[in-house]
Amino acid sequence: MAAAVQLLVVAAAAAMAAACCAGMAAAAAAVEVTWDVEYILWAPDCQQRVMIGINGRFPGPNITARAGDVISVTMNNKMHTEGVVIHWHGIRQFGTPWADGTASISQCAVNPGETFIYKFVADKPGTYFYHGHFGMQRAAGLYGSLIVLDSPEQPEPFRHQYDDGGELPMMLLSDWWHQNVYAQAAGLDGKDRHFEWIGEPQTILINGRGQFECTQGPTRKSFEKLLNENVETCVDDQKMCSDQEKCLRRSECGPYCPRSQCAPVVFNVEQGKTYRLRIASTTSLSLLNVKIQGHKMTVVEADGNHVEPFVVDDIDIYSGESYSVLLKADQKPASYWISVGVRGRHPKTVPALAILSYGNGNAAAPPLQLPAGEPPVTPAWNDTQRSKAFTYSIRARKDTNQPPPAAADRQIFLLNTQNLMDGRYRWSINNVSLTLPATPYLGAFHHGLQDSAFDASGELPAAFPGDYDVMRPPANNATTASDRVFRLRHGGVVDVVLQNANMLREEVSETHPWHLHGHDFWVLGYGDGRYDPAAHAAGLNAADPPLRNTAVVFPHG
Amino acid sequence: MAAAVQLLVVAAAAAMAAACCAGMAAAAAAVEVTWDVEYILWAPDCQQRVMIGINGRFPGPNITARAGDVISVTMNNKMHTEGVVIHWHGIRQFGTPWADGTASISQCAVNPGETFIYKFVADKPGTYFYHGHFGMQRAAGLYGSLIVLDSPEQPEPFRHQYDDGGELPMMLLSDWWHQNVYAQAAGLDGKDRHFEWIGEPQTILINGRGQFECTQGPTRKSFEKLLNENVETCVDDQKMCSDQEKCLRRSECGPYCPRSQCAPVVFNVEQGKTYRLRIASTTSLSLLNVKIQGHKMTVVEADGNHVEPFVVDDIDIYSGESYSVLLKADQKPASYWISVGVRGRHPKTVPALAILSYGNGNAAAPPLQLPAGEPPVTPAWNDTQRSKAFTYSIRARKDTNQPPPAAADRQIFLLNTQNLMDGRYRWSINNVSLTLPATPYLGAFHHGLQDSAFDASGELPAAFPGDYDVMRPPANNATTASDRVFRLRHGGVVDVVLQNANMLREEVSETHPWHLHGHDFWVLGYGDGRYDPAAHAAGLNAADPPLRNTAVVFPHG
DSSP states (O other), rough: HHHHHHHHHHHHHHHHTTOSSSSGGOOOOEEEEHHHHHEEEOOSSSOOOOEETTTTTTTOEEEEETTTOEEEEEEEEESSSOBBBBEEEEOOOTGGGSOOOOTTTBOOOBBTTOEEEEEEESSSSSSEEEEEHHHHHHHTEEEEEEEEBBBBOOOOOTTTGOOTOOBBBEEEEEOOOOOHHHHHOOOHHHGGGGGGOOOOEEEEETTTTTTTTOOOTTTHHHHHHHHHHHHHHOHHHHHHEEEEEEHHHHSSSSOOOTTSTTOOOOOETTTTOEEEEEEEOOSOOOOOEETTOOOOOOEEEEEEEEEEEESEEEEETTOOOEEEEEEEEOOOOSEEEEEEEEESSSSOOEEEEEEEOOSSOOOOSSSSOOSSSOOOOOOOOOOOHHHHHHTTTHHHHGOOOOOOSSOOEEEEEEEEEEEETTTTTEEETTEEEEEOOOOOHHHHHHOOOOSSSSOOSOOOSSOTTTOOOSSSOSSSSSHEEEEHHOOOOOTTTTEEEEOOOOOOOTTTTOOEEEESSSOOEOOOOOSSOOOOOHGGGOOOOOSSSOOEEEEEEOOOO | OHHHHHHHHHHHHHHTTTSSSGGGOOOEEEEEEEEEEEEEEEEETTSOOEEEEEEESSSOOOOOETOOEEEEEEEEEEEEEEEEEEEEETTTOOOOOSSSOOOOOBOBBBTTTTTTEEEEESSSOOEEEEEEOOOTTTTOOOEEEEEOBTTTTTTTTTGGSSSTOOOOOOOOEEOOOOOOOOHHHHHTTOOOOOOOOOOOEEEEEEEEETTTTTTTTTTHHHHHHHHHHHHOOOHHHHHHHHHHHHHHTTTOOOOOOOSSTTTEEEEEEETTTTTEEEEEEEEOOOOOEEETTTTEEEEEEEEEEEEEEEEEEEEEEOTEEEEEEEEOOSSSSSSSEEEEEEEOOOOOOOOEEEEEEESSSSOOOSSSOSSSOOOOOOTTTOOOOOHHHHTTTTBGGGOOOOOSSSOSSSSEEEEEEEEEEEEEEEEETEEEEEOOSSSOOOOOOOOOTTSSSSSOOSSSSOOOOTTTTSSSSSOOOEEEEEEOOOOTTOOOOEEEEEEEEOOOOTOOOOOEEEEOSSOOEOOOOOOOOOHOOOOOOOOOOOSSSOSSSEEEETTTT
């Protein structure tokens, strides 16, 4: 669904380009990196596959900048036949829309052998990530975390609530399939009876690491055993790798020595301190839930925006979202399980596990004390009410709240449906399925081709038929394809109503996260069933709606 | 090795472009096709993988044209992130070098979503094929056969030797790995200890079909059993597919009904008739040998050129080569095995099997009579003398022989070595490993960029050091990289000496086929050890050397 939303962005971003280019010169410092994007053989869940890595590793390198820094990434495409772009998820790219990294939207894909330099300002503190935005390259492993720290002069309002040195490594979550993305694409794009659903992911990855079939039931023993046994034998990288190769060929669990590709992630804390844990999700399919044994979390940030703090036992996270939570190491010194389970779909993927360790603060020091008891169980997958309750409780932080303008210039109603086009499944907005133009939208505007590079015969439909029954499969399941856009006035205020419909199957509607490039938006409210201005508009929150770049729309919501 | 040879081609082809463009207008007829190149899920050896298919199938459609026809292929790149080109192997592209389909040589790769039209004359009768020429796309399945028939007015000289209707389906051979090409590339390109050899192919494919682990030993029974049992249940395509899906998920052998993706190939003949069988190889690694139970073959064509007929029990075929053989159905009416075995490397891949059936001429009619006895055993893999004897016995056909000019304008000595560059294995010519330029050579010449689009500081070295010991691993195993070219005079005559050296390991040198684009060449002779003009030049065949587009260089030869 994200693709259709991009249309909004580009029209706005292009209009904005001329006005907003001054910021970069005033930037404080430079974060400059050079990345080779290339195929690598990697075993993210202890089974080796080909992935798209950066500088020979998966996930890509973490970027940490301070607000105002200029980030410059020189990206060399070292793949033999694939183009590539990288999107900086959550960065608004004020003044630099051409650095947004969306193929056919903000730029042409960078061809094999070519180099492209992304240069943009880390505009505000927050928890972000980056990922490939061409085909399914994100699912092939092309992603990494992007952290923008506050400046000492302008600290985040919750900065005083966690200790100095209390920034834990970011927890970047994803789902992983053993089948490669080319096969996934072929199956999903299959016509009629050649359609082949990829199924549920094999493994949930935490910071690119999982342990396929090694964390549940009888294999749990090997997980624990190997975790300790291998630690001491893995003192040098060379030996670790040869152990691992042998192990992979046996298709067994582990090894789980700290530097192996599928080692469990360990977060080290000291008793009594309060920590900030950043969590983000780049899943392809899965809604995840993070729960820490014996610990509560206080949510303080969402998508780079301040949230009125609230305490939770566990946290739902949809693809594209990010949060910061405060975590107090207030339990007895020991190790604790962190569970990351699947919600929203009947889970066939076992929860991922990580460890919160009250150690000596040294991540490499063996032996690692194992948690006692079972990993915490994340909430029932189909408890949608609980998910709604969590989402609804997110409010803008009172002392930094910037409420939205009182009125909007225009309204756009977007109906999200599953359709068929020429025998193939297509997701559509207002019965239009996005086809990308040969010339990127941004380039088309920049070069004055906005009347020829794509269908400029009119805007996309800004509403859907009044008699459409969102609670049932579409009466007419055919859809049309188009590369038309919405064009929004620069500085205008737009209300967007996202309406989730029933899928092609009876009585099925899935949760869909929507992400907007180039802007944050206020989430004014949620509702069930067909949007009814009379009933729903009154319940909107105009006082302290959270700013987000990703919003979830619940089934039939 | 083929890549380095292309340098020769382009320089010549570009020079030739202006002079040779008149042929197309006089062409007799048009063969026009439209191809969607896309990922497909396919089970070439009964195990499903993702492949690059054309119009939803693997291998790509057969093209059959008459000499002089204009072939026009409108190619739509439907892959999501990969560029693509298609090379017409053996077609000389007189007047149309831009249609040669070599990425970075004759054209830029065609980007995702784009269309490119290949238009060229089927210049002379013969046995050809086409394949992707970008990255490893050929190995991913992007290939098919291309047959140019003679015209009734200008029949091939052996036309009267086989019966009307005696053209058998072409036999296009390849080798197949279960690991996808992206993983293969990542392993082969791995630095230092990250290098990972892909190993021997899992299956040899005949016309894109093989039967993994189902043709040898105990599984041979299932091969035979299923071949017959399934024939009758597979009367319609729909049922066949559902059977097959079930079977694939069980990872069992078969089904082998005629229309399944991994059905054995059957060549139907009638007793007493003589047939023409075209054989070509598009393997990535394997030298293959074709042997037909109880039948001899008469070689009459090689790479689209006439060969003085000679009779063989079996035929070696290297990647890039093509042959036509005459096959007399002179045995008692029955079915006979066709074996395709690996030679030249210690075979870990079982021979592929096909069936020659003296049936009623109707391929679809069940039941199929199974051959009696064991499939014929192809010659020992390491009997290099036998391979040499076969290759040396190929001569130009006496009554159409066009001997080469008496003298050459210049000589080029090309030493083929295995080297290391920055910790990675690289094959090199005269210590230069090819790097492709961003601007294709042909475009560079066309647009007058031949002094800036690639390194034009000098020619590639046309010889190798006099003290280089071709029988031992390189004393200095480092290599340099370059995109320099040779520039040849249009119409000039060049002697090329291809010298095969020892690999990095002691006492190992492998057979290498070399293919030339845009031209056929005369194969004047072969020799063992270091080329010595005094000793070897005298033994060259100036009288009736065969014209080829692919030549094999034997170990240390």
